[in-house]
Amino acid sequence: MLAAHMDEIGLMVSHVNEKGFARFTALGGVWPDTLIGNRALFTNGALGVINVENWPRHDEVDRSHKTLYLDFGATSKADVPVRVGDVAAFQRPFVDLGQVMVAKSLDDRIGCAILIETLKQLDQTPHEVHFVFTVQEEVGTRGATTAAYKVHPDVSIAIDVTDSGDVPERKHFEVKLGAGPAIKVMDSGMLAHPGLRNWMAETAQANDIPYQMEILTLGSTDARAMQLAREGSAAGALSIPCRHIHTPSEMVSTNDVENAVKLLLALLKSPANLGD
Structure with a gap:
């Protein structure tokens, strides 16, 4: 079972006041500091600007979700184009910078793109493979919890992003952009199956595919759920290094994405070797 998730972080309206401003709660790990001045696009087409109380004296206020609000340009509650419970994503365009791509929701649209490209190129495999979005x-x-229960896989691999340690003042994290996809060793929710981890690394080496080893101390992926489904499965993850993760402007390397597809194809075309 190969899994990538289609959902993304976002916002949900929790309150609308009489002056036409809306409060919201976060869907997923949304960092308040990254939101000020950004735009939220709702499923009905409404667009709101995010700001914080007492702006621009932002150094004197509590920058948390409870102090942020949405401005729709409305003058009253009746003019607000959204209701409590409505959901929004961030509005940012995709930009191709050559060696890297920048966009919102690369977590995990890039994983979905990798699975789609792998499926397109896969001509034969000795395995029964389930591509799950x-x-x-x-x-x-x-x-992933319900999907893995239904599929009942023997081997599970999540395709997702991981944090990057190659930005200023970021220490004690080895993964970086452009050095290849990362084979997960562990994260805060799971320990990858050692046999699967070794098979992935050995396959990369045999096919001259660059790769990295990932230890993530904050966050997890669908691999955690797949590992625990029914009696469990041999689970791991192939991660794409990502800068500015969980912000409206995430960044990944084109080469890392291409090499992730190559590694998945090599794995799917060879017999599984998970050791004893």
Whole structure:
């Protein structure tokens, strides 16, 4: 079972006041500091600007979700184009910078793109493979939980992003952009199956595919849910290094994405070797 999640972090309206401003709660891990001045686009087409109380004296206020609000340009509650419970995503365009791509929701649209490209190029495999596009990963790996129960896989691999340690003042994290996809060793929700981890690394080496080893101390992926489904499965993850993760402007390397597809194809075309 190969899984990538279709959902993304976002916002949900929790209150609308009489002056026409809306409060919201976060869907997934949304960092308040990244939201000020950004735009939220709702499913009905409404657009709101996010700001914080007492702006621009932002150094004197509590920058948390409870102090943020949405401005629709409305003058009263009746003019607000959204209601409590309505959901929004961030509005940011995709930009191709050559060696890297920048966009919102690369977590985990890039994983979905990798699975689609792998499926397009896969001509034969000795395995029964299920390509699964899950939902509600950002709020608790819920889609993967039910999907893995249904599929009942022997081997499970999540395709997702991971944090990057190659930005200023970021220490003690080895993964970086452009050095290849990362094979997960562990994260805060799971320990990858050692046999699967070794098979992935050995396959990369045999096919001259660059790769990295990932230890993530904050966050997890669908692999956690797949590992625990029914009696369990041999689970791991192939991660794409991502800068500015869980912000409206995430960044990944084109080469890392292409090499992730190559590694998945090599794995799917060879017999599984998970050791004893």
